[in-house]
Amino acid sequence: MKILHVHDIPTTKCRVEVRLKDLGFQVKSVDAAxxxxxxxxxxDIxxxxxxxxxxxxxxxEANHHFILPYFWWCEERKPATSAPxxxxxxxxxxxxxxxxLHWSILLGIKNGQRRLHLEREYLFLSKKLEERKLVDHAKIILSKINNVSETRAYEMMRTQAMNERKKLIDVAASVLQASRLTAKEG
Structure with a gap:
């Protein structure tokens, strides 16, 4: 297992990279900056x-550069008061x-995998929600313009998406863009 050890002012009680190497890990130690x-x-971590x-x-900063399980090497007496x-x-x-140390690393890796899975799922669901909002907004505009029910407006967009072999969100985006253009002209 390859470990990236990041420090700004390394702990003084024990040398972290030496301790992890003694446990059989490959360790690359770098200054946080x-x-x-x-x-x-x-x-790996x-x-x-x-x-x-x-x-x-x-x-x-680490989250900006890496997608890994993150561990904190804590030297403080009361880490619980330091709100992780x-x-x-x-x-x-x-x-x-x-x-x-071995068990904490194994459990942390499992926690990291779970966190990363939940983050990906959250991003996916957020995107789907935003798409749904756009489709709903386009459906309302289309129903008002054509004086039809929202259900019928949705069916119209779906039919157009199928006929043009486009995604529903793309049809909805074009409806919204056309609506904005018409509003600017009017």
């Missing part, structure tokens, strides 16, 4: 070795023994 320089390299006050900032971010999939710390 240089995170983008390794974005084309394949990693990303471990942020940063203080809680900068966790959100670096997590945002919703994109954080696991926490690791110096006090963990080898078994605890």
């Amino acid at each position: 240089a995170m983008a320089t390794v974005k084309h390299t394949r990693f 990303l471990v942020l070795d940063v203080p809680a006050c900068r966790l959100k900032q670096w997590l945002y 971010h919703e994109k954080l999939d696991g926490m690791l710390c110096c006090g963990m023994n080898d078994n605890e």
Whole structure:
């Protein structure tokens, strides 16, 4: 397993990259400011070795460059009071023994896979909802213009989409664009 260890001020109690290498992982350690320089390299997980006050900032930056499970290497005494971010999939710390580190990494990877799946599903459903709103808006405009029911207006758009071998959303977009053009002219 390949781990990207990102630090801004590395933890002083234990060297994270050494600890992870001792567990048999391949570790690439980079300064947080240089995170983008390794974005084309394949990693399995990303471990942020940063203080809680900068966790959100670096997590945002990591999320901009990588689609991975994210871990926080926590050296602080009370990590629970440092409200972890919703994109954080696991926490690791110096006090963990080898078994605890391995299990935390495995559970964090599972959490990361679940989070990534939910994010993709959310994006897909958001897109479908926006398309549905556009179709509904076009249906209302078409029903008013042709003085027909909304059901009939929807059927008209569907028939046109089938006849022209287009997607319904494309027909709806053209109806909305034609409506805007007519409104500007009038």
